[in-house]
Amino acid sequence: MLMAVLLSGCSEQYLVLDPKGPIGESQRDLIYISAILCAIILIPVLIMTAVIVWKYRENNKEAQYKPKWEHSTKLESIVWGVPTIIIIVLAAFTIKYTFDLEPSKAIASEHEPVTIQVTSLDWKWLFTYPEEGIATVNYLKFPEDVPIRFQLTSDQAMNSFWIPQLGGQIYTMSGMAMTLYLQADEAGEYYGSGANFTGEHFAQMTFTAEAVSGEEYDAWIQEVKSSSQELTMDGYHKLAEKGTSDVQSFSSFPEGLFEQIVTQYLNGSEMPAHHHGGSSEDADSESHGDMEGMEGMETESHEHAGH
Template sequence: MWNNGILAPQGPVAAAEAKILFDATVIMLAVIIPVILATIGFAWWFRDSNTKARYLANWTYSGHIELVVWSVPALVVMSLGGITWIGTHDLDPYKPLQSSEKPLNVQVVSLDWKWLFVYPDEGIATTSTLVVPASRPIHFSITSATVMNSFFIPQLGSQIYAMTGMVTQLNLKADQPGDYRGLSAQFSGSGFSDMVFVVKSMRAAEFQNWVDNTRKNNSVLDQTAYGSLSKPGTAPAGQTFGKIQQGLFDSIVRLTSGRNQAKNDGAPQPGTMEMQ
């Protein structure tokens, strides 16, 4: 919908991406509009009833027409290439956002078919609900414990892939408090359509209060809990863990990396996960 998609940005990254999309559309209209008008003009002028129209059967070349035909598309390509080049470097997902506040670190794991969000500095975790403070940069470390997925929050920007045995980085920020839609943009099996999550952006005090209340939860995300959570199926949105086992995210990355290597080598795949 218009009010919750990429055309309704709620963060600096999404706003910059929307501007690139708008600028690219305006540049391409420099070709599209004249072509449409010329098509209508030619059809009208060379209609059968127009006796003033001349058919030049022996006409073969016009330097002026060739100049227009080649120069306009060349200028369009150069303009599109310029804004793409600049935007690509400015919006590098690995590039930290400029801010006086310390970024919030969030570790993201894609599962079949749910999302696990780990807050290593706060020592808590959630499933299918991402709670963040407004106006504070968020640094995501993203991996997959299963097939490749794509992590995407349209109103905050920058879709990026989650891959087994690898960690991709993403930096985003929500300008205002509110609820935003997140999803997997990569087909990953029968439960793909349910692989959505809610991003709850809160004021700093509200976020800290949520962290404090979550820490009071006696649920612990350890090897046993993760093993149950990683089984195929959906998880209730907003499930929280008041404690996390140290090194969980790194262990998930090592486990999936080991499985990938075992597949490549033809060796038996490991069945347990070592935790720090």
């Protein structure tokens, strides 16, 4: 209760308990269920502690004294039975929600998911939209009520991608591609951040995730394509240098960029400093091969992911 009072004075909402999507709602429910089950043990213990301390205080001469008392079957049954039952119930809920909230499990919807590729850099976020052919930095936009399939990796230090109102965090790691499904049930701007300490400017690894209507999303895609510069491979290498960044948008990016980032450390290979996307058969073949390798690593790495 004291914590709730203290938090009420903060400018930010207690975001985890104010979910705006199906994944966030399920995680909030699990938090409530866990808290209630734990309270069944904690509250009586706290009450009994206060009562015992008061009743058996030094100056209370009326408290009954039983120096030879040593066992009570009824008391032992309560002390051990109730926590055991609660642990079993809590375990059952945890197992159920663990399978239901597996990060790579698609969200049931009549809409096809939108794929967004996420790359954590020091100290910024790069978002590439492979289906739309655009990219953004420290800003994310997607349609409301549509599943979003995030593919996540890191070009440098491991980080953790988190939009608290939509779902739990998941790690981004070099040489690995993770998958996370989220969805926003209503339009709005949602706080996003890197939830992992990564050095000097880690606190500035924040971004805005905005859910809009389908029409607004399509209009935004066209606006970015018509008004933003392209992201070249040289531009990406400059962007990947350590440092913070303002919000940026790009009308295009090198084809297969995400796959190249994921596989750049395999067999001592390095990312090419050229190849600006698009039309050569060699580039298409290379990108396809990288994606197959990435999917293999993704399958292997799911056990390390978590909401």
